[in-house]
Amino acid sequence: MTKTFDDDAQALPQLLAAVQAAALDYLATIDSRPAATDFAAPGLLALPDDSAGAQAALTLFLQRFGAAMPAANGPRFWGFVTGGTTPAALMGDWLASTYDLNLSSAANSNAPAIEFEAIHLLRQLFGLPESFGGTFVTGATMANFAGLAMGREWVGRQHGLSVAERGLTALPPIAVLGGEAHSSIFKALAMLGLGRAAYHRAASLPGDREAVDVAGLSRLLAAQEGRPCIVVANAGTVNTVDFDDLRAIAALKRDFPFWLHIDAAFG
Numbered sequence: 712m713t714k715t716f717d718d719d720a721q722a723l724p725q726l727l728a729a730v731q732a733a734a735l736d737y738l739a740t741i742d743s744r745p746a747a748t749d750f751a752a753p754g755l756l757a758l759p760d761d762s763a764g765a766q767a768a769l770t771l772f773l774q775r776f777g778a779a780m781p782a783a784n785g786p787r788f789w790g791f792v793t794g795g796t797t798p799a800a801l802m803g804d805w806l807a808s809t810y811d812l813n814l815s816s817a818a819n820s821n822a823p824a825i826e827f828e829a830i831h832l833l834r835q836l837f838g839l840p841e842s843f844g845g846t847f848v849t850g851a852t853m854a855n856f857a858g859l860a861m862g863r864e865w866v867g868r869q870h871g872l873s874v875a876e877r878g879l880t881a882l883p884p885i886a887v888l889g890g891e892a893h894s895s896i897f898k899a900l901a902m903l904g905l906g907r908a909a910y911h912r913a914a915s916l917p918g919d920r921e922a923v924d925v926a927g928l929s930r931l932l933a934a935q936e937g938r939p940c941i942v943v944a945n946a947g948t949v950n951t952v953d954f955d956d957l958r959a960i961a962a963l964k965r966d967f968p969f970w971l972h973i974d975a976a977f978g
Contacts, residue, residue, distance in 0.1 A: 713761040713762050714762050714763055714764025714765075714767070715762065718764055719764055719765045722764075722765075722766065725766070726765050726766060726769070729766060729769055730769065733769065733773060733777070734801075737777075737780060740782075741782040741784065741785035741786075742782075742785060742786070744780070744781060744782035744785065745781055745782065746781060746782055746783070746785060746787045746788040746789070746790070747781050747788075747790060748779045748780075748781045750779045753775055784796045792949075792976075792977065810822075814826060826846065826847055829847070830844070830845045830846075830847075833845070851893075851895060851974075851976035852895040852898060852899070854976065855893070855895045855896055855898075855899045855972075855974055855976075856895075856898075856899040856902060856903070858972045858974075859887075859896070859899045859900065859903055859905070859941065859943075859972055860899075860903055861970070862941040862970035862972050863879075863885065863903055863905060863941070865939075865970040866882070866885050866939045866940065866941065866970065867881075867882060869939035869968060870882055870939070879904045879905070883938070884906075884909060885905055885909060885939075885940060885941065886909060886911055886935055886938070886940040886941070887900060887905060887909045887910045887911070887940065887941045887942075887943060888910075888911050888913065888928060888931045888932065888935075888940060888941070888942050888943070888969070889910065889911075889912065889913065889923065889928070889942055889943030889944060889945075890912065890913050890914075890915055890921070890922065890923025890924075890928070890943075890944075890945065890955060891912075891915055891921040891922075891923070891945065891948050891953075892910065892912075892943050892945070892974070893945075893948075893949050893974055893976070896910070896943055896974065897910065910943075911931055913927040913928040913930075913931050914927045920953055921945070921948040921950065921951050921953035922945070922948075922953045922954060922955050922956065923944070923945070923955050923956075923960075925955075925956055925959045925960060925963070928942070928960065928963070929963055929966075929967075932963060932966075932967040932969065933967070935967070937967075937968065938968075939968045939969065939970075940967075940968075940969045940970075941969060941970045941972060942960065942963075942969045942970070942971050942972065943972050943974060944957055944960050944971060944972070944973045944974070945973075945974050945977075946973050946974065946975035946977075947975060947976070947977030948977065949976075949977055952977050957973065
């Protein structure tokens with residue numbers, strides 16, 4: 712029998728209970744599940760002619776993929792640096808999908824107020840001044856993308872124009888300077904039209920350090936001969952969580968015109 716949206720809507724309490732049960736079953740086994748699996752994908756399904764409904768879809772999903780689901784949020788997973796889902800985060804995800812709000816405007820919902828309040832709390836947590844603004848993005852890669860986009864716009868303003876309006880063709884090439892940058896920096900440079908080749912790497916400190924040599928960075932800045940540029944600093948590198956000397960780098964702004972972008976994903 713074909714199941715419709717109305718059928719699923721009427722059965723929503725039972726459907727949510729089924730999802731909760733499946734989630735709790737999974738969470739109860741993360742200590743014993745493998746942290747990674749050699750998953751052999753089953754054959755691809757043919758698109759059915761009729762809808763079987765959400766419960767049937769959940770059952771089929773668990774049959775096909777549930778047993779091989781790795782414990783990526785468990786204590787033995789070290790493949791990436793994404794943290795395990797906390798109970799509060801799981802609750803938040805459920806509520807976010809339930810409310811399904813659009814944060815583009817404060818004219819029709821309180822969604823932006825929720826974001827502003829969360830940012831206000833984060834400012835207090837990190838000891839940042841009230842003058843600091845912020846926004847939530849999907850992750851560290853998009854955070855670097857957004858931050859470098861602002862840096863690109865800042866460089867344009869130093870030349871008396873808006874890159875958002877005029878484009879990069881109205882500007883000379885923009886140099887991006889830094890030390891041991893994360894791969895997402897280069898991805899962002901490619902997507903923003905600045906180009907990966909725009910990155911000029913200063914040497915790291917001696918002794919297997921990943922923090923940038925500020926003296927070497929200063930020489931790269933001097934080579935720009937007063938041209939506005941972007942500096943990428945690390946508040947924790949990806950491999951060793953080494954910190955650049957952020958105060959020393961910020962002090963260079965007294966002598967050189969640059970936008971300081973700090974990648975703090977690992978700090």
